[in-house]
Amino acid sequence: MRRALTAVVAVALVAGVVFVAHRPDQAGAQGGGTIEAAVTFAGAPVIEKLKVNKDTEKCGTETAIEKVVVGPNKGLAYAVVSVAGAKGAATAKKATIDQHGCKFVPHVQAMTPGEVEIKNSDDILHNIHTYSTANASINKAQPKFKKVMTEKFEKPEIIKVTCDVHSWMLGWVAVMPHPFFGVTDANGATRIENVPPGKYSVEVWHETLGKQTKEVEVKAGQTAKVAIEMKK
Amino acid sequence: MGRGALIARPLAVVAAVALALGAAPSRAAAQAGDATAGKAVYERRCAGCHGEKGDGKGPAADLLVPKPRDFTMGLYKIRTTANKVPTDQDLFRIITDGMPGTSMPAWAVLTERERWNVLAYIKTFAGEKLKEAPKKVELPKDVPSSEASIKRGKEMFEAIECHKCHGTDGRGDGPSRAELKDEWGNPIAPANLTKRWTFRGGASRTEVATRLANGVLGTPMPAFLDSVEKPEDIWHLTNFIQSLGPDSPHYATLVTVTAVTGAIPDDPNAEFWKKLTPNNIPLMGQVIVDPRNFNPAIDLVAVRAAYNDQAIVFHLTWDDPTQSADEPAKKLFADAIALQFPPQITAGPERPYFLMGDGSDAVYLLRWENGKGVSEASANGPGKIAAIAGGEARGNAVFTNGQYRLVITRPLVSKDATRPTFTPAVFVPVAFQAWDGGAGETGTRMSVTSWYYLRLEEPQSNRRFVIPPVVAILTLAAMLVVVRIAKGRA
Ligand SMILES: [Cu+2]
DSSP states (O other): OHHHHHHHHHHHHHHHHHHHHOOOSOOOSTTOEEEEEEEEEOSOOEEEEEEOOSOHHHHOSEEEEEEEOBOGGGBBOSOEEEETTOOOOOOSSOEEEEEETTEEESSEEEEOSEEEEEEEOSSSOEEEEEEOSSSOOOEEEEOTTOOEEEEEEOSOEEEEEEOSSSTTOEEEEEEOSSSOEEEOOTTSEEEEEEEOSEEEEEEEEETTTEEEEEEEEEOTTOEEEEEEEEOO | OOHHHHHHHHHHHHHHHHHHTTSSOOTTSOOOOOHHHHHHHHHHHTHHHHOTTSSSOOTTGGGOSSOOOOGGGTOOSOOSBSSSOOOHHHHHHHHHHOOTTSSOOOOTTSOHHHHHHHHHHHHHTTGGGGOSOOOBOOOOOOOOOOHHHHHHHHHHHHHTTTHHHHOTTSSSOOTTGGGOBOTTSOBOOOOOTTOGGGOTTOSSHHHHHHHHHHOOTTSSOOBOTTSSSSTTHHHHHHHHHHTTSOSSOOBOSEEEEEEOSSOOOOOTTOHHHHHSOOEEEEOEEOOSSSSOOSSOSOOEEEEEEEEOSSEEEEEEEEEOSSOOOOBGGGTBOOOEEEEEEOSSOOSSSOOOOTTTOOSSSOEEEEEEETTTEEEEEEESSTTOEEEOSSOOOEEEEEEETTEEEEEEEEESSOSSTTSOOOOTTOEEEEEEEEEOGGGTOOTTSSEEOOOEEEEEOOTTOOSOOOOOHHHHHHHHHHHHHHHHHHHHHO
16 A cells, blocks of 8 residues: 555656656757756764774774764765656666775765676675665675675665674665766765756755755756755 | 474474375475465464564564564575575475474474465465565585585685684674674574574575575575585585584483592593583473563583592583673673582482472572582572572583583582482482573573483493383473473463
């Protein structure tokens, strides 16, 4: 029942966005514009520190679960900014996630559907354990001699990635249905280039602070700035 | 924990015999169950734990560890498939055989038809999530066990760091143990690989190899099929795991105390003790007196014993993932174990109440506590324990890789009426209690046994005493009474 309702809402949203967008049918590199997003959060960072009881030579003696990372000028890091409802081909470059220092690097990775290379540069056992619904969940061991594994995420969704050996390890993979997205840096900034001109709704997703959207108009050869403040 | 299984086990045997006689068709033949008929069976038999909606939240669920399966997710631990979806035979096997080490009993009391029907109904809870076709996992070519294979398995065990969760010696005491959570966020314990009979998905080589190859879904146990150096390493690992412990605990009913002429070593790791056959005694959660212990951490103690003209010496071995001392602020308590005897050994069948005696009949306790050592006490019930002055017992314990080994030495002859004198060739009632303080066990939150018997062999005897059938029957009967009481109160 609830799922049906969610589906109806989702369809309505997509329809709305498409209606708002009025974007030309030929989406391409030529004549596109740029979106410069600045994502902020006025609240305090949320970082849980904890003691490490194993693999300290690789993981350190203390580690942190970074739930909300706030940089200078309230810039919010690790937020996924995307152009809702946009269409475009998958990017050719294969996404990678490294397990380094008992952390997923990058903490948040965004990619178009396809293969992802999962690296283990720690020389100790990790296990890639994903939580997803559209894609099949994975729980595969990656011992020290298994330096790279290739996995496939074929359906758009946001996937949580954990390691059971090191319970603090937490990463996210945003599989986007188009190539118009970016992940904010330590200053809360990201750029999305070659966006076909049109009116869009820009969507921001953050692991702890949830979702927000903001309207933006992209003009050929110009940069549209959009500022989004995330709230608790 | 396992109480239902204790009752259900003989029924499973009966069913197995019936199958062997060819009375029933092979369990491998999948049948299309009738979900509507299955609903009635489900509501009568399964809903108590798994919930009417199949969400694993039945009225009894709160008390159970591990938690009953939530069928709405379509996630099953035990499967022979490479993808998420189990085969119908996988589910049928779990319904038929139950899950060792959990509260899931073997449902051989249901007819085969009823089991297929209930299976069909259970699948409806997951809806679309089980629509994908199951894809059988392909195991590499079997490698029979050999010394070389076990050696390679051990190398691989270390290379892929199984010890992170399962511990160096496989006792489920690895450094990641305390952090492990299942898909629902509930704490989950890694398997104790030395106790194969507790493996959730079965203890056979193929079953173990399958768990290694495709993991245990919804738990931290990952798939290793693509993560070993060579595919056949799955079998080397299997052979190594099979070498870590016996296939069954071979529970004892009588503890024989070996007669020795010389000194008896008080070092728990002395060669002397390794040469004695362990008498494995099963322990159950104490569920008669509040606060009760529905999920006991300690399920077995291996007892060895010897005596000479001066002393009687007990050697106890049990697994405990953490060595803990009293830290009540952190809800941690001292690990402890106790042997219980009647204060005086009489020839008659009367014995004090097995749960630390009662108001009219006391028991004698020989107790060891981590940090405090051995003490002697007299008890008139679980809350009424009084130390005996002038204790003469002493002990020596070691803790290595998730296992305690303890030696307790006591004079053979007692000097007062509060503690027994041990005489050769006499059947001495004995019971055991154990506490895993690291799991929050203290006071009546403990593991217990009913009365067992202990017998000091005659000094000149050099052959094992054959247990008289009467004693065996008495012990079994006592056990069944305890099980019934436990079930009644639970
Ligand atoms: Cu890890």
